[in-house]
Amino acid sequence: MSELLTAAQMRAIEQAAIESDEVTGLELMERAGRGVVEAIFEEWPELAKTSHKAVVLCGPGNNGGDGFVVARLLKKWGWEVEVFLYGDAEKLPPDARVSYGRWVELGEVKPLGDADFDIDHDMGAKVVIDAIFGTGLSRPFYTIGVVQDTLNYYSSSKDMPNVVSVDIPSGICADSGRYIGYDDENPFDSCVWANLTVSFHSEKLGHRLSLGPIGVQKIVVKSIGIGRDLKQRWEETTPISTPDATRGAGQVNGIVKLVSKPTWIGKNYGWNKFSHGHALILSGTSGKGGAARLSARGALRIGAGLVTVAPTPGALQENAARLDAVMLSPVGDAQTLQAVLADERFNALCLGPGLGVERARDLVPVALAAKRATVLDADALTAFKDDPSALFDMLHENCVLTPHAGEFARLFPDIDKKLNAPAAKGPAYSKVDATRDAAAQAGCVVLFKGPDTVIAAPDGACSINSAAYERSAPWLATAGSGDVLAGFITGLLARGFAPMPAAETAAWLHVECALEFGPGLIAEDLPEQLPSVFRRLGA
Numbered sequence: 174m175s176e177l178l179t180a181a182q183m184r185a186i187e188q189a190a191i192e193s194d195e196v197t198g199l200e201l202m203e204r205a206g207r208g209v210v211e212a213i214f215e216e217w218p219e220l221a222k223t224s225h226k227a228v229v230l231c232g233p234g235n236n237g238g239d240g241f242v243v244a245r246l247l248k249k250w251g252w253e254v255e256v257f258l259y260g261d262a263e264k265l266p267p268d269a270r271v272s273y274g275r276w277v278e279l280g281e282v283k284p285l286g287d288a289d290f291d292i293d294h295d296m297g298a299k300v301v302i303d304a305i306f307g308t309g310l311s312r313p314f315y316t317i318g319v320v321q322d323t324l325n326y327y328s329s330s331k332d333m334p335n336v337v338s339v340d341i342p343s344g345i346c347a348d349s350g351r352y353i354g355y356d357d358e359n360p361f362d363s364c365v366w367a368n369l370t371v372s373f374h375s376e377k378l379g380h381r382l383s384l385g386p387i388g389v390q391k392i393v394v395k396s397i398g399i400g401r402d403l404k405q406r407w408e409e410t411t412p413i414s415t416p417d418a419t420r421g422a423g424q425v426n427g428i429v430k431l432v433s434k435p436t437w438i439g440k441n442y443g444w445n446k447f448s449h450g451h452a453l454i455l456s457g458t459s460g461k462g463g464a465a466r467l468s469a470r471g472a473l474r475i476g477a478g479l480v481t482v483a484p485t486p487g488a489l490q491e492n493a494a495r496l497d498a499v500m501l502s503p504v505g506d507a508q509t510l511q512a513v514l515a516d517e518r519f520n521a522l523c524l525g526p527g528l529g530v531e532r533a534r535d536l537v538p539v540a541l542a543a544k545r546a547t548v549l550d551a552d553a554l555t556a557f558k559d560d561p562s563a564l565f566d567m568l569h570e571n572c573v574l575t576p577h578a579g580e581f582a583r584l585f586p587d588i589d590k591k592l593n594a595p596a597a598k599g600p601a602y603s604k605v606d607a608t609r610d611a612a613a614q615a616g617c618v619v620l621f622k623g624p625d626t627v628i629a630a631p632d633g634a635c636s637i638n639s640a641a642y643e644r645s646a647p648w649l650a651t652a653g654s655g656d657v658l659a660g661f662i663t664g665l666l667a668r669g670f671a672p673m674p675a676a677e678t679a680a681w682l683h684v685e686c687a688l689e690f691g692p693g694l695i696a697e698d699l700p701e702q703l704p705s706v707f708r709r710l711g712a
């Protein structure tokens with residue numbers, strides 16, 4: 174899995190490199206600028222062949238410093254380059270000031286601000302570089318809204334210059350992916366829309382979270398030569414953060430992982446294992462069984478050895494008519510569930526999909542008291558909206574909660590309030606912060622769904638399963654898709670996966686299945702893609 178950094182973590186890594194005398198800040202800036210030019214020529218090879226015009230917009234920090242390097246390199250490549258600076262050259266930080274000075278030997282710098290920003294739509298540039306703000310964005314950016322208007326007009330229009338953002342599109346918070354100063358009335362007025370974003374060393378959280386990917390559009394990460402061993406040294410000497418201290422300037426550790434192809438695929442998925450566990454999926458009354466059946470199908474396809482659906486006695490016939498490989502065991506009430514769970518072979522439980530909130534209130538306490546690996550989804554979460562702490566008191570470390578945004582708000586109203594408060598300044602409270610806080614509160618793994626699914630454990634471990642860029646699958650937002658995900662997790666728990674890897678792997682495979690099928694997908698299709706996904710991955 175690759176790593177996603179916060180601005181503070183990136184700064185700490187950069188600082189460690191500089192302090193170790195491995196490299197200077199100015200050299201890192203040079204490498205960053207070179208990386209941007211390389212990425213431009215790799216993205217549009219025809220641009221490297223003849224000279225063109227570029228407009229470079231530089232801001233008051235080191236992001237602007239990178240911009241001056243790009244300007245100089247393009248000029249040396251034979252391009253015509255027009256440079257604007259937002260802010261006062263005398264106040265630039267030291268490395269950016271040097272880069273500015275090197276540019277000034279080659280060309281002029283025009284002021285950039287609402288009043289004097291006068292590039293028009295047909296200025297003839299092939300590329301516009303957005304080096305206004307990077308990881309240091311701390312306030313709303315619409316102060317120079319006219320720049321944004323112009324750039325966004327470009328990035329969304331054919332035959333217009335390509336907008337290339339340095340590190341992250343100006344206006345996006347690198348830690349949260351939120352647009353600082355976001356305004357419901359004008360949601361797209363708070364960040365630059367790029368055609369290409371070039372970041373350095375590692376992706377930042379903001380490239381993956383929230384609305385970040387909409388502004389970023391396409392992300393390329395360029396090495397700036399900071400070695401892995403250096404990072405390891407930095408990690409070893411930096412105290413592990415507690416879940417409460419996982420954000421803001423204090424957060425230099427607790428790195429978030431980007432979920433990628435699971436390492437066990439193709440090696441030791443263990444299809445030959447004798448026991449693959451037995452998953453029990455609690456279901457609801459007659460006419461409400463579809464959701465649990467979707468979960469059951471998902472659990473079975475992902476490799477649980479046996480799967481049993483437990484509906485109310487009255488719904489037995491309906492389920493019997495719809496299920497073959499999945500077994501049935503009626504559960505009328507909490508007492509019956511307790512008796513069923515006396516069978517130790519049921520090693521993973523799933524409650525929520527189609528369960529009904531009343532029934533969930535009865536059955537969840539019994540299920541949790543049995544201390545099996547347990548997924549709680551849908552109605553099993555909503556059932557506790559009036560008293561979430563009653564649920565938290567019963568949860569144990571082998572549980573996974575899988576809320577969507579609405580369920581998350583019902584269970585964690587205070588956290589949700591923080592997450593949905595306007596992002597007035599950076600770094601803003603993020604979905605990563607929210608999910609970590611929720612996991613700490615619940616005392617178990619929380620998987621917070623969305624195109625940016627965040628998975629966190631109570632100890633602060635955290636990862637993002639991103640369905641953005643080449644893994645974008647908007648058709649996954651279809652009725653019942655969450656029920657299948659709950660089933661995938663349950664199936665992996667039955668196979669003996671720990672909660673965190675079970676949730677990560679299931680979420681990743683869920684998106685792979687959606688990509689395998691493509692548009693037109695309905696939830697029933699998801700489990701049916703697993704065999705070909707597994708084949709493709711060499712499992």
Ligand SMILES: NC(=O)C1=CN([C@@H]2O[C@H](COP(=O)(O)OP(=O)(O)OC[C@H]3O[C@@H](n4cnc5c(N)ncnc54)[C@H](O)[C@@H]3O)[C@@H](O)[C@H]2O)[C@@H](O)CC1
Pocket residue numbers: 183184186187201202205232233234235236237238239266305306307308309310311312313314316339340341373397
């Ligand atoms: N950290 C690293 O390892 C490296 C960083 N580099 C570049 O440095 C950038 C970070 O530099 P900085 O920390 O200087 O941050 P920025 O360049 O993003 O901007 C910070 C400056 O902008 C001001 N500012 C923030 N929001 C504003 C707003 N809305 N309106 C007006 N002014 C505002 C701040 O007061 C500060 O002066 C990165 O994004 C990257 O482009 C690269 O040079 C290479 C290495």
Ligand SMILES: [K+]
Pocket residue numbers: 236303304305306307338339340341342343
């Ligand atoms: K930028």
